[in-house]
Amino acid sequence: MIAQTVRDFCEREIRPKIMEWDESQYFPxxxxxxMGELGLMGVTIPEAYGGSGLGYHEYITVIxxxxxxxxxxxxxxxxxxxxxxxxxxxxxxxxxxxxxxxKLASGQWIGAWGLTEANTGSDAMRMKCTAVRDGEDxxxxxxxxxxxxxxxxxxxxxxARTGDLLDSNGITAFVVExxxxxxxxxxxxxxxxxxxxxxxxxxxxxxxxxxxxxLGQVGDGFRQAMKILDGGRISIGALALGIAKGAxxxxxxxxxxxxxxGQPISNFQxxxxxxxxxxxxxxxxxxxxxxxxxxxxxxxxxxxESAIAKYYASEVSVRVATEAxxxxxxxxxxxxxxxxxxxxxxxxxxxxxxxxEIQKLVISREILK
Numbered sequence: 001m002i003a004q005t006v007r008d009f010c011e012r013e014i015r016p017k018i019m020e021w022d023e024s025q026y027f028p029x030x031x032x033x034x035m036g037e038l039g040l041m042g043v044t045i046p047e048a049y050g051g052s053g054l055g056y057h058e059y060i061t062v063i064x065x066x067x068x069x070x071x072x073x074x075x076x077x078x079x080x081x082x083x084x085x086x087x088x089x090x091x092x093x094x095x096x097x098x099x100x101x102x103k104l105a106s107g108q109w110i111g112a113w114g115l116t117e118a119n120t121g122s123d124a125m126r127m128k129c130t131a132v133r134d135g136e137d138x139x140x141x142x143x144x145x146x147x148x149x150x151x152x153x154x155x156x157x158x159x160a161r162t163g164d165l166l167d168s169n170g171i172t173a174f175v176v177e178x179x180x181x182x183x184x185x186x187x188x189x190x191x192x193x194x195x196x197x198x199x200x201x202x203x204x205x206x207x208x209x210x211x212x213x214x215l216g217q218v219g220d221g222f223r224q225a226m227k228i229l230d231g232g233r234i235s236i237g238a239l240a241l242g243i244a245k246g247a248x249x250x251x252x253x254x255x256x257x258x259x260x261x262g263q264p265i266s267n268f269q270x271x272x273x274x275x276x277x278x279x280x281x282x283x284x285x286x287x288x289x290x291x292x293x294x295x296x297x298x299x300x301x302x303x304x305e306s307a308i309a310k311y312y313a314s315e316v317s318v319r320v321a322t323e324a325x326x327x328x329x330x331x332x333x334x335x336x337x338x339x340x341x342x343x344x345x346x347x348x349x350x351x352x353x354x355x356x357e358i359q360k361l362v363i364s365r366e367i368l369k
Contacts (some may be wrong), residue, residue, distance in 0.1 A: 006135070049098070049101035075197040324343070
């Protein structure tokens with residue numbers, strides 16, 4: 001039922017505008033307000049805070065169905081739900097939850113999450129963005145890069161250094177509202193894919209926030225971020241799964257319609273075997289994701305399982321999208337057909353929220369403990 005509801009919404013509100021948004025790099029903020037009304041902006045947030053109160057199996061379904069149509073919108077829903085909104089739910093005080101979650105879960109506000117900097121991608125412990133105590137306040141200075149909704153986000157969960165460099169107890173999470181003096185959006189990135197999902201800098205110039213804006217304990221930000229990324233990997237895996245399914249569905253349909261040598265190209269083993277490989281890898285990725293979701297729902301440690309799911313699903317997404325373009329041949333290289341966009345969008349899944357190389361690092365560390 002959830003899948004069909006999201007499918008209908010996407011056909012009505014997203015599919016007609018996909019290429020228009022992609023070409024112009026337009027971030028359709030108004031769309032997210034509509035998705036909030038549908039309950040898609042606070043999928044796993046309890047109803048008491050204005051969310052839908054669903055689990056991670058349903059969450060995967062939502063992200064997947066949106067991403068089958070448009071990866072950009074899938075990415076933005078994922079970042080809003082699993083990073084910003086979930087961080088406040090997991091680590092915020094009751095007062096902070098009541099203040100922010102209803103606005104975020106309803107889609108009235110759009111959330112952002114700020115960890116990455118220009119020189120600290122995977123090496124987050126070397127972040128230069130600092131927050132210095134000043135009485136009952138904190139003064140934040142620095143820049144964050146590659147932030148989804150960096151310009152349009154109404155609230156950002158920011159990770160800033162409050163202690164010594166490389167000290168895992170020296171990073172703290174803050175929630176900062178748009179409009180706070182000293183907090184602005186910066187350069188918007190001109191990207192290969194996911195072009196309708198806004199990616200931009202966050203700039204903090206003597207930005208003053210109160211101690212009430214600290215999420216959890218001072219110095220606990222790095223550990224919080226790592227836990228949030230465990231769940232975030234399920235999000236990006238679901239995004240990758242949706243893109244792969246969308247690309248495969250398009251390839252299957254085209255292979256039945258396109259004729260060469262007097263018959264549909266799906267009759268040729270060269271094409272049929274490509275589709276068989278696609279289907280097999282997609283099925284495996286889906287099962288890995290739902291295993292991680294099951295563990296997340298049951299509050300089990302799933303660092304290894306979410307990394308495996310994210311790593312595998314994202315690499316599958318790239319392979320499937322690549323083969324889909326090949327099946328379309330020359331037409332697959334044009335913007336008249338959907339697979340070139342799936343191809344461009346898929347690559348981000350192997351980079352965002354931990355590259356494939358970082359996932360292998362996480363997996364290997366977990367199995368070698």
